[in-house]
Amino acid sequence: MTIHSWSPGNTYVQMNETFPYKRVVVTGGAGFLGRFIVKRLQSYAGAEVFAPRSADYNLVETTDIRRLLKDTCPDLIIHLAAVVGGIGANQKNPGKFFYENLMMGVQLIEQSRLEGIKKFVAVGTVCAYPKFTPTPFREDDLWNGYPEETNAPYGLAKKMMLVQSQSYREQYGFNSIFLLPANLYGPGDNFDLESSHVIPALIRKCVEARENGAAFVEAWGTGNASREFLYVDDCADGILRAAATYNESEPVNIGTGSEIRISALLEMIARLTRFEGEIRWQHDKPDGQPRRRLDVTRALEKFGFQAQVPLEEGLRRTIDWYESQAVGGAKLAVSQSHEA
Ligand SMILES: NC(=O)c1ccc[n+]([C@@H]2O[C@H](COP(=O)([O-])OP(=O)(O)OC[C@H]3O[C@@H](n4cnc5c(N)ncnc54)[C@H](OP(=O)(O)O)[C@@H]3O)[C@@H](O)[C@H]2O)c1
Numbered sequence: 148m149t150i151h152s153w154s155p156g157n158t159y160v161q162m163n164e165t166f167p168y169k170r171v172v173v174t175g176g177a178g179f180l181g182r183f184i185v186k187r188l189q190s191y192a193g194a195e196v197f198a199p200r201s202a203d204y205n206l207v208e209t210t211d212i213r214r215l216l217k218d219t220c221p222d223l224i225i226h227l228a229a230v231v232g233g234i235g236a237n238q239k240n241p242g243k244f245f246y247e248n249l250m251m252g253v254q255l256i257e258q259s260r261l262e263g264i265k266k267f268v269a270v271g272t273v274c275a276y277p278k279f280t281p282t283p284f285r286e287d288d289l290w291n292g293y294p295e296e297t298n299a300p301y302g303l304a305k306k307m308m309l310v311q312s313q314s315y316r317e318q319y320g321f322n323s324i325f326l327l328p329a330n331l332y333g334p335g336d337n338f339d340l341e342s343s344h345v346i347p348a349l350i351r352k353c354v355e356a357r358e359n360g361a362a363f364v365e366a367w368g369t370g371n372a373s374r375e376f377l378y379v380d381d382c383a384d385g386i387l388r389a390a391a392t393y394n395e396s397e398p399v400n401i402g403t404g405s406e407i408r409i410s411a412l413l414e415m416i417a418r419l420t421r422f423e424g425e426i427r428w429q430h431d432k433p434d435g436q437p438r439r440r441l442d443v444t445r446a447l448e449k450f451g452f453q454a455q456v457p458l459e460e461g462l463r464r465t466i467d468w469y470e471s472q473a474v475g476g477a478k479l480a481v482s483q484s485h486e487a
Pocket residue numbers: 174175176177178179180181199200201202204205206207226227228229230231247270271272273305327328329330331332344
């Protein structure tokens with residue numbers, strides 16, 4: 148596998164290194180982010196990668212977790228499995244999102260410790276940050292307030308993996324790290340309007356409006372909230388760099404360090420999808436967290452990660468992918484949108 152390492156002086160060096168773990172379990176490895184991580188891992192000749200499906204191993208259940216660890220004997224676990232979604236999905240499922248994400252994380256880390264797994268990579272979320280964190284969000288501000296209400300149960304459940312990682316390193320010397328990716332987007336994202344995040348929802352609305360000759364699209368909220376978006380394969384790169392070389396207690400943001408207002412994002416998506424109609428904002432729908440932008444200096448300093456794909460380029464790739472799927476017959480009916 149190719150690891151890009153960073154040396155002091157801000158000079159990027161690209162070199163071939165050996166990925167230090169041979170047997171890797173990627174929970175949620177068949178999901179949106181997981182597929183990019185698994186693909187990168189498979190390109191490393193020595194790695195044996197196992198991506199368990201929920202139908203075979205329900206990771207909410209301790210017995211299934213124990214069975215997974217016995218069946219696969221991993222050196223490294225990258226834990227991505229989660230129940231996730233946009234604002235609407237979070238509002239509908241606060242209990243499920245809290246319970247299942249909490250139980251998966253807490254039990255996987257405990258069973259991994261008991262089995263003597265060499266390293267555990269816990270993937271958290273920007274939703275763990277307090278609602279009114281000053282931007283850019285610094286990792287040291289993670290505990291300075293309650294998260295935005297619509298995604299607090301999800302964000303807090305995942306944030307418990309940070310507490311567990313830190314306390315297990317202190318008491319047991321267990322090597323677990325905690326990463327906080329920004330909002331992701333890219334080819335293969337979830338375009339189901341009942342559960343999708345904001346970028347796929349807006350792409351789908353614009354493409355369908357263009358195809359149907361609709362005069363307008365409707366979008367949730369005021370458009371004034373801002374978000375940081377990370378291209379999914381950049382996120383995979385950041386997680387694998389951290390998996391390979393970062394072995395400390397402090398949480399680390401994985402992002403681009405730039406934010407965009409949702410209104411500007413929608414204008415960009417409308418231009419790239421060639422939708423020329425009107426945009427109507429649904430002010431009775433929530434905006435979610437007012438602003439999101441991460442401080443990304445720690446990831447650069449600790450494991451040389453810097454995002455590579457600019458937003459417009461990433462959106463082009465995502466739209467191309469979506470349109471190729473739609474042409475292939477996967478075009479979906481318009482329904483109520485749920486955005487984040
Ligand atoms: N997408 C984002 O914008 C974003 C941003 C920040 C952080 N993250 C984090 O990144 C990770 C991956 O997100 P994603 O967008 O790739 O999600 P995703 O596409 O929904 O994939 C999640 C995967 O989790 C698995 N899973 C769910 N419940 C399970 C269970 N009970 N047992 C075993 N596996 C289970 C599913 O496996 P099956 O397919 O086999 O059912 C699914 O493929 C999550 O931890 C998420 O919190 C995502």
